Amino acid sequence: MNLKRNVYLDMKSIKEATKILFDHFGHIKTDIETLDVVNAKDRVLATPAMAAISSPNFHAAAMDGIAVDAKVTFGASEDAPITLLPDKNAFFVNTGHVLPVGTNAVIMIEHLNIIDEKNVEIEAPVFPWQHVRKMGEDIVATQLLFPQGHKINAHSLGALLSGGIFKVTVYKQPKVLIIPTGSELRQWQEIKTGQLKPGDVIESNSAVLGGLCEDYGAQFDRHPMLKDNFEKIKQTVGNAVKQDYDMICIIGGSSAGSEDFAKPVISSLGKIYVHGVTMMPGKPVMFGKVSDTPVFGIPGYPVSAIVAFELFAGPLLLNMQKLPKKEIISVQVSPARKIASKLGQEEFLRVKIGSVDGKLMSSQLPRGSGSITTLTEADGIIRIPANSEGISENQSVQAQLLRPLSSIENTIVITGSHDNTLDILADQIKEDSGDISVSSSHVGSMGGLMAIKKGACHMAGAHLLDPEDGSYNISYIKKYLKDQKVWAVNLVMREQGLIVAKGNPENIQSIKDLKEKNLRFINRQPGSGTRILFDYKLKALGISIQDIQGYENDEYTHMSVAVSVLSGRVDAGLGIQAAARALDLDFIPIVTEEYDLIIPDKFYNTQKVQTLLKIIQTKKLQERIVSLGGYSTQNTGKIMYHS
């Protein structure tokens, strides 16, 4: 193991790093090229577009009717109609026809009294130029249609062609070479599902950055993956700058570890300008120059890679083609909980956003920059400045939207206990309604009730057992939600039990075995219905929590518990059968419990919620649920309680 460490240069703030980037590369524009207008959509004009001809290029009838010199109509009235003589002082025209010489107005056909082919009567005069599209009305030759720097959209094509401009000079699309590096990477084409060895990572960043290149108006080539090998990476970059690439992105190896070669490669071939930016994720980003080509070292963690690309590489690509900055749409949101943040680094916090009772509530997603789902599940990003220690609960704060506000407003926010049927429900609602989405956050049953209390969700999933009478949820609702009217609608009855390794190697039969065999257990977080159930069972069995190895370790979802078992980290966890079955684990049933949706009365009759309630009663959804294993839908859709 080589313990030599690279060092970061002086870390820069995002603002400083951006200035350095544009000071060095801001002057670079791609070459220009001339295209047929019809092939130039989404490209940027490098020269102003001045009309070559006028549109219309003649005085044109704007209506179907008869063209006249307005003078011959003066004096016409109902009492004293005037007779016009077709082909003499009046001429039938259709919309778009050239106005005949000597005429300057059109009388609509609906206002004519056609006596015969030779005689037409009118009962009102017309003004000169009535119903005429005058020459140049739309476009006058030589006028500026679009200045340089204009991005050509579909509508622009019409103005350019109408103005007689058939070819345009535009900026070329920049070309980017993307070089994924990392000895742990595996190419997707080589992987059969389920055959990924521990330590192997599927290379996905090049696809993501390639897609982003396209979104930023650029083209990209993907270089085959490289191992962490200084010479090989150096040779590749050295060759690439001799080709016509406008930018090179080395993915991975941008940090300061012994196997991180992006920096030594760029330094040895050219010059590093920035290594390290005070932000999270994306801190280890770097950029420099090799033979006048900007070269980026993009961190390998997927969220870091995206943040680094979108902050630095993307804006530079836009600038190269004179495209305007990406439009950022922000809204004010209220975080459902206090958010702490580290001083000295700007944080890009991914959040879900729900529109609840007219207010936009945000809830924080995990911060790990290795988790791409923290971005794909996010509705927005809260940027916490470097000089801030965080955000207090309910402090209104700006969030940049990642999906349209209308879509957020059409989303049902379910907060509370985790259950696998919520995934199925989310998919089925998309299929049946099209517009409505479901967004679920897993904070446990009690967390769900608290979210209802705070007005942070539309409904909560809960399975809170009352040990006194064996009832579910009702006594908790009465205690914690006594100030509001709510409905409890059953989603499913489900099997809870011990999730154990395939084949049950420890031969676990009951909760008692956890103590007696001193097995490693993984718990659920405090406030979760499953933990309450576990505590109740321990108490009934007279087992102390000290006797359970791992009682203090917890996970937030049934699936995480199942993964803990699968990975060999623990011998057992309490969870639902569907989770065990999903990961092909064994399951020892303990109890059949009730999982309800708790819905405040003020949302109960909204269209969104009623749509959801209708869908849970469909046979199609219920069959999908039952196929997961460990569920019964005998009570699904039934109102279990209302206050």
Next chain:
Amino acid sequence: MNLKRNVYLDMKSIKEATKILFDHFGHIKTDIETLDVVNAKDRVLATPAMAAISSPNFHAAAMDGIAVDAKVTFGASEDAPITLLPDKNAFFVNTGHVLPVGTNAVIMIEHLNIIDEKNVEIEAPVFPWQHVRKMGEDIVATQLLFPQGHKINAHSLGALLSGGIFKVTVYKQPKVLIIPTGSELRQWQEIKTGQLKPGDVIESNSAVLGGLCEDYGAQFDRHPMLKDNFEKIKQTVGNAVKQDYDMICIIGGSSAGSEDFAKPVISSLGKIYVHGVTMMPGKPVMFGKVSDTPVFGIPGYPVSAIVAFELFAGPLLLNMQKLPKKEIISVQVSPARKIASKLGQEEFLRVKIGSVDGKLMSSQLPRGSGSITTLTEADGIIRIPANSEGISENQSVQAQLLRPLSSIENTIVITGSHDNTLDILADQIKEDSGDISVSSSHVGSMGGLMAIKKGACHMAGAHLLDPEDGSYNISYIKKYLKDQKVWAVNLVMREQGLIVAKGNPENIQSIKDLKEKNLRFINRQPGSGTRILFDYKLKALGISIQDIQGYENDEYTHMSVAVSVLSGRVDAGLGIQAAARALDLDFIPIVTEEYDLIIPDKFYNTQKVQTLLKIIQTKKLQERIVSLGGYSTQNTGKIMYHS
């Protein structure tokens, strides 16, 4: 001339027509196809994407450092450091490495005191699972990554690949056949600039609708143009429905004239559902069905075509691929003037929008649906409902944005007198500043001063002659803008004179000739500096306005005056030399006048305005101006007055 008229069916409202459209075609989805994930960006999932493998699929080091079982670190402190034994109870790891068997935490390399290869000291304990990315932390196998109906973006590619999903089932892109019809149409490839005959129209709608098809996720084929010929159009549509098109758009001939064949074609082959919608533009839109394929009759006027497509055809294309509706971003704007609108039809009013003093002000563009520039110059659309007679001045009203708000906020709004240098200025600012745009509205010099008074613009172009002392603008500013401090900065000195036909066939020498030769004159609108100049000259010459033929007809710009002369509609008009030169007309100089920018003090020192003032002093801009002809830049940039 065939006077037979088709008739509209019962006109429908937009809402009714939309309902009919979706009742008939809303169930149609395109076929599905399976693509490699890396080729599926911007496509829509037809089936839910459930993860095939977990990510990470192993417990991984999240930092460079040393992996341990946390238990061996318990009790370590500065006073009592613990020594770890590499390769025995501690293992060096880099970020991403598999956690060695028996370990459950990583200590960062920065927190190690490396004594030698065999001895490493730590001075603090670690928690289990610290700096470890646990198996499934990002993605758990079987979890729902995206529901059906999800549009795959660049970020999604990362989640799909990481979740072991390498192929996805998506909706195919719909295929549209666009058939431009109209005997007046000419194909751009056949036109040499300046060789368009009167009556010919350049076919541009197919390019615009093709571009819109792409924007709505569809592919398109363009059929060669067809003349207005019932049999030919019928044959083409009849053949097309046998191919794999999901939609057919016939452009043109959708109205009720004798040469409008879209309706008889659709009726004879299938069935018409709607013909005529109570909206403007776009009223003559129609749609029906031929052999299960939706067929649209799209009006031929370019703005009508776009409105009709975007209201009906576009949303249907999105629906076919389960794409969400287009996001519409609206803002509140204040119209600078009252807007009247016809009862009984919903109007799509194109407006410019300026951000002036923190308020969004809108100004109406011409309504003609034949003018594509009314859309390409628009910043937004105000929809005036069918039951409204219009909007009062300063009544706040919603406008749908056509360009980003940030771009509108970076635009300098110049309202007032028309001058050709404003085009050059708009282009040069784009070149030099990148971000800043200029938007100019031509309402005459007095209109400009009134716009300043109302706070509707950042500056006004004016050339208002005081006949008493020969000065420009100052006396008008003192009279009409006495309540505010303004600056007058010269833009140009320019030649005003009579614009006459090439070769001056009427041998015009002076304004006197207009009366003496009884020539046809075109005036400028009341309140324009040019009209004030003309009136002053007439008075000085002792000529009555009754003696000028055409005094009562007016145009709003110098270029429109020049076009009137070019088209033979008039013999002469008063205007600037640059306009005559642009259209290759002759010019008889009358006066050299001062054209100033009048700038309220509150905007004078803003960055936008100072950028503009710097640019007008550059040699590059001044040379471009002088090359237009009839301009002197001797005073350009000079402060002529400030109050």
